[in-house]
Amino acid sequence: MTMTALQPEVHHAVKDGLQLEVTDVTRQTESIVSITFADPSGAPLPSYVPGSHLVVQCGTGANAYSLTGSGTAPSEYTISVLQVADGAGGSLAMHRLAAGDLVYVSRPRSAFAPAATARHFLLVAAGIGITPVLSHARACAEWGIAADLIYVHRPGAGAHVTEAKELLGSAVTECSDRVSFQKTLAEKLTTQPLGTHLYVCGPVAFMDAVLDQAREHGWPSARLHSEAFGAAELDAGEPFTVNLARSGVKLNVPAGVSLLETLEQAGKAIPNMCRKGICGECSLSVLRGKPQHRDLYLSDQEKAENTTMMCCVSRSLDEELELDL
Numbered sequence: 001m002t003m004t005a006l007q008p009e010v011h012h013a014v015k016d017g018l019q020l021e022v023t024d025v026t027r028q029t030e031s032i033v034s035i036t037f038a039d040p041s042g043a044p045l046p047s048y049v050p051g052s053h054l055v056v057q058c059g060t061g062a063n064a065y066s067l068t069g070s071g072t073a074p075s076e077y078t079i080s081v082l083q084v085a086d087g088a089g090g091s092l093a094m095h096r097l098a099a100g101d102l103v104y105v106s107r108p109r110s111a112f113a114p115a116a117t118a119r120h121f122l123l124v125a126a127g128i129g130i131t132p133v134l135s136h137a138r139a140c141a142e143w144g145i146a147a148d149l150i151y152v153h154r155p156g157a158g159a160h161v162t163e164a165k166e167l168l169g170s171a172v173t174e175c176s177d178r179v180s181f182q183k184t185l186a187e188k189l190t191t192q193p194l195g196t197h198l199y200v201c202g203p204v205a206f207m208d209a210v211l212d213q214a215r216e217h218g219w220p221s222a223r224l225h226s227e228a229f230g231a232a233e234l235d236a237g238e239p240f241t242v243n244l245a246r247s248g249v250k251l252n253v254p255a256g257v258s259l260l261e262t263l264e265q266a267g268k269a270i271p272n273m274c275r276k277g278i279c280g281e282c283s284l285s286v287l288r289g290k291p292q293h294r295d296l297y298l299s300d301q302e303k304a305e306n307t308t309m310m311c312c313v314s315r316s317l318d319e320e321l322e323l324d325l
């Protein structure tokens with residue numbers, strides 16, 4: 001019998017991934033650790049655009065984490081992970097990783113890329129939302145582009161503060177209470193030079209408030225960018241209909257029920273793993289209609305093409321979608 005026959009089959013929750021070794025674990029705060037991965041052979045890793053994320057398979061689950069580097073010619077990937085006590089356990093498993101452990105990760109994916117036309121950046125982060133924002137700050141420092149950063153965190157609980165200040169100096173403003181944040185945000189929103197793009201990452205309610213305030217101050221939507229943490233906080237969405245072209249079946253997808261669940265209830269076996277829009281397993285081909293993309297797997301360009309969708313989280317902008325099923 002060969003060794004291969006004795007080994008259990010490992011189903012990787014991320015497509016076309018890389019097996020990397022944990023090379024460093026550094027505690028940032030009581031509840032946040034930074035974890036660094038490298039290729040065990042020392043080979044360079046695929047580069048990425050600032051604001052990209054990795055899907056890391058840890059235990060039986062897979063989760064997406066923002067990369068904190070600038071993405072230029074990386075020899076290692078670093079992420080920071082907040083321990084969520086009442087989460088599904090993924091963050092606890094990540095906090096148990098130690099140097100020498102092997103993990104399976106996706107290639108970096110981008111859903112929060114810097115605009116090529118941006119002449120200045122206003123970066124706004126709350127809590128663990130600092131991670132993709134730090135990636136942008138690092139890129140700004142490397143490219144010589146000016147940026148302001150507002151970082152909201154609980155007193156004494158800021159991660160990566162020293163690094164952010166090394167990158168952007170006095171352009172970093174820390175806020176630990178609502179009043180000082182509101183005052184700083186209002187001032188920054190009204191004093192940015194022409195061509196500034198705003199990038200915000202944090203809890204959904206926080207991001208909505210920042211974006212609303214920016215719009216009230218006349219910022220056009222094209223200059224506003226936000227990144228949510230996975231699919232956990234997605235709303236129920238609107239109902240829509242799917243027309244399955246090959247099987248000639250029409251199905252109603254009610255609000256609060258995913259397209260994947262609707263297809264499963266109709267007896268369709270759709271491959272899936274994470275059911276959170278991050279692994280890419282549940283991808284379906286779209287023949288007609290505009291999907292409402294809510295996943296973290298497809299790139300911005302793939303989303304704009306509207307020919308593929310992740311049915312575990314994405315829905316429809318049109319009343320009806322036609323799928324190649």
Ligand code: FES
Pocket residue numbers: 271272273274275276277278279280281282283295297310311312313
């Ligand atoms: S099941 Fe992972 S993206 Fe849908």
